Structure formats: C-alpha cells, structure tokens
Amino acid sequence: MTDRHDVVFDSGDSFCAAWLYLPEGWRPAPVILLGHGLGCVRDMGLDAYARRFSGLGYACLVFDYRHFGASGGNPRQLLDVDRQLEDWASALDFLRARTDVDxxxxxxxxxxxxxxxxxxxxxxxxxxxxxxxxxxxTDGLASTLAMSLRSALAVTVLSVRDVLGARLGRAPVMVATAGPYGSAALLASHDSEQGYLELVPPEAPFRNEVAARIALRILRHRPGRRAAQIEAPALFCICDADSVAPAKASLRHLRRARRGEIRRYPDGHFAIHVGDGFERAIADQIDFVTTHVPVG
Incomplete structure (x- = not known):
C-alpha cells in the first residue's frame, strides 16, 4: 500500500507542486525522482509509473515544472531548459532534506x-x-531535422516573433505543443497529436501550447552529449520507431555512457507510455532499479 501526498518545494523564483509517494515497509526508502516531457504535466501518466515503483517499496517524487500544471511561475507555459534543470536540482535538494527517504x-x-x-x-x-x-x-538538431519542412519553418517564424517580443516586454507568442502532421506545432509527426493528447486525462491542468521561443533553444540543445559523463548505472529505453527523438542519434550518444544499458522497443515515441509498450518498458525498468538500487 502506498500513500500519495501533495507537497511543494521551492525552486528559483517560485515553487514546484509535486506528489510524494511513501510506501509501507522499508524506511528510509530509496527514492525515484520522475520528470515528464515537453510541455507535459505530471497528470499525463506519471502516476502509473510511480505506483508500480512504490508498490515495490520505493518512494517516488513526481513534479510539475514551474510555469506548468499546479506549479507556480509566470508567464504560464514558459518552457525554458535552464529553469527546468533548476527544478530538477531543487527537487533533489528537497529530497535530501527529508528523513523519510534515503x-x-x-x-x-x-x-x-x-x-x-x-x-x-x-x-x-x-x-x-x-x-x-x-x-x-538527446539531440535537438536530429529532432528538428525529423520535422517536416513546413512545420519547421512555421515554428521558426513563431519562435523568432516570441524572442523579439520578449525583448520588448510583450506577452509570449504561443506555439502548439502537438498538432497534425505538417502543422505549426513542436510535435507534428504522424503520431504526435493523437499520441500526445491521449496522455491527457480529463480535468488535468493542461494547455496544448508553450511559449514559442523554446524552438530556437531546442535546435541547440543536445543533452545526449553528457551521457559519457554519467558515473551511475543508466538504463536507456529507446523506441526504434521514434518520430520525435530519432533512435539513431540517441544510440550514437548513449552508447558512450560508461555504465549504460540500452533496451530497444518496436514502439513509437508515445506508444511506450501506454498499453503493451508501457508494460514492456516498466518491466525492464523494474528489473534495472531492483538490481542496481535494491530496496532492502
């Protein structure tokens, strides 16, 4: 049995809202910190992962980034890489200050x-x-090149408008997070709109848009290059049919992780979150965490 608690923690100039799962059994428990994807909120499926892990005795913290969901921060829907990385660091500080997790x-x-x-x-x-x-x-350039030319050009125009407007103190210019193929959306592959929006439950504090300035930053953002610097054991779950984060680029980066393990799936970027895709991935993830960070 697991208790889920609503908590908040300070991050930068505001706060992040989170769910803290505290399982019965081992105390203090090892803890899994879960963060979602582009423009998402924690309601979009993360509870399912946290409950599987907490059912095995792990504590879990699932949070909304600032500017999204139940978290603070204005303007709303501002997707900023550095601020989100600060939220991850703040979540770690929050966990390390507690006595009920390890x-x-x-x-x-x-x-x-x-x-x-x-x-x-x-x-x-x-x-x-x-x-x-x-x-x-893992690679913003690879993800951008995977977009249709029509989508890439339309999103770029909106992004430039937003950057220029921000310098003049104007309200953000928004771009759809997910949309039909070829549309002016950050995620506009053939499976993006349906796959992304099906993750949104009714009544979730969600808007299908973000400040368009992120598109120019995505092009230069290549977190996969940091994989070689990870000292901890790492499991990389790669979707071979990924239309958003191309598998070829991810494999090139992630094979450099010194203690990395790669699992590959026949799923698309969104299918791994639901149904059989979810079951396959969560089984491998459970095997990985119980091997490298056992509860007992």
Whole structure:
C-alpha cells in the first residue's frame, strides 16, 4: 500500500507542486525522482509509473515544472531548459532534506524531454544512484531535422516573433505543443497529436501550447552529449520507431555512457507510455532499479 501526498518545494523564483509517494515497509526508502516531457504535466501518466515503483517499496517524487500544471511561475507555459534543470536540482535538494527517504539512493527517471534533463542532471550530480531515461530526447538538431519542412519553418517564424517580443516586454507568442502532421506545432509527426493528447486525462491542468521561443533553444540543445559523463548505472529505453527523438542519434550518444544499458522497443515515441509498450518498458525498468538500487 502506498500513500500519495501533495507537497511543494521551492525552486528559483517560485515553487514546484509535486506528489510524494511513501510506501509501507522499508524506511528510509530509496527514492525515484520522475520528470515528464515537453510541455507535459505530471497528470499525463506519471502516476502509473510511480505506483508500480512504490508498490515495490520505493518512494517516488513526481513534479510539475514551474510555469506548468499546479506549479507556480509566470508567464504560464514558459518552457525554458535552464529553469527546468533548476527544478530538477531543487527537487533533489528537497529530497535530501527529508528523513523519510534515503538521500544516498536517489534514482532519476525521465521521459522524452525530461529524460534529457535526467541525463544532464546525472552528469552534473555524482551522488545520483541510477538513471532511467525513457524515449530520451538527446539531440535537438536530429529532432528538428525529423520535422517536416513546413512545420519547421512555421515554428521558426513563431519562435523568432516570441524572442523579439520578449525583448520588448510583450506577452509570449504561443506555439502548439502537438498538432497534425505538417502543422505549426513542436510535435507534428504522424503520431504526435493523437499520441500526445491521449496522455491527457480529463480535468488535468493542461494547455496544448508553450511559449514559442523554446524552438530556437531546442535546435541547440543536445543533452545526449553528457551521457559519457554519467558515473551511475543508466538504463536507456529507446523506441526504434521514434518520430520525435530519432533512435539513431540517441544510440550514437548513449552508447558512450560508461555504465549504460540500452533496451530497444518496436514502439513509437508515445506508444511506450501506454498499453503493451508501457508494460514492456516498466518491466525492464523494474528489473534495472531492483538490481542496481535494491530496496532492502
């Protein structure tokens, strides 16, 4: 049995809202810190992962980034790489200040864009016990080249407008996070709109848009380059049919992790989160964490 608690922790100029799962049994428990992907909120499926892990005796912390979901931060829907990495660091500080979790056995778990953050955070923080990166965003250039030319041009125009407007103090120019193929959306592959939006439950504090300035930063963001600097054991769950974070680029980067393990799946970027894709991935993830950071 697991208790889920609503908690908040300070991060930068605001706060992050989170769910803290405290299982019965071993105390203090090793803890898994879970962060989601591009423009997502914690309601989009992370509870399912946390409950599987906590059912085995792990504590879990699942959080919303600032500017999203139930967390603070204005303007809303501002997706900023450095601020999100600061949120990961603040979450670690929050966990290490507690006495009901084992601060020396913290596992990072990230999906998609959040998996890229987990890779960078583990490369920076040598106290991390293990890392799980699911359908990881590793190479912004590769992801941009995977977009249709029409989508890439439309998103770039919006991004430039947003950057210029921000310098003039104007409200953000928004871009759709997920949309139909070829549309002006950050995720506009054939499976993006349906796959992404099906993760959103009714009544979730979610908006399908972000400040468009992130598109120019994504192009230069290549967290996979930090994989070689991770000292902890790392599991990389790669989707061979990934239309958002191309598997070829991810494999090139992640094979450099000194203690890395790679598992490959026939799924697309979104299919790994649900149904059979979820079951295959969570089974490998459970095997990995129980081997490298056992509860007992």
């Amino acid at each position: 601060a020396d056995r913290i596992i990072l778990w990230g999906s998609s864009f959040g998996a890229g953050h987990a890779i960078v955070t583990a490369a920076r923080d040598r106290r991390i016990a293990a890392v799980v990166a699911q359908c990881p965003f």
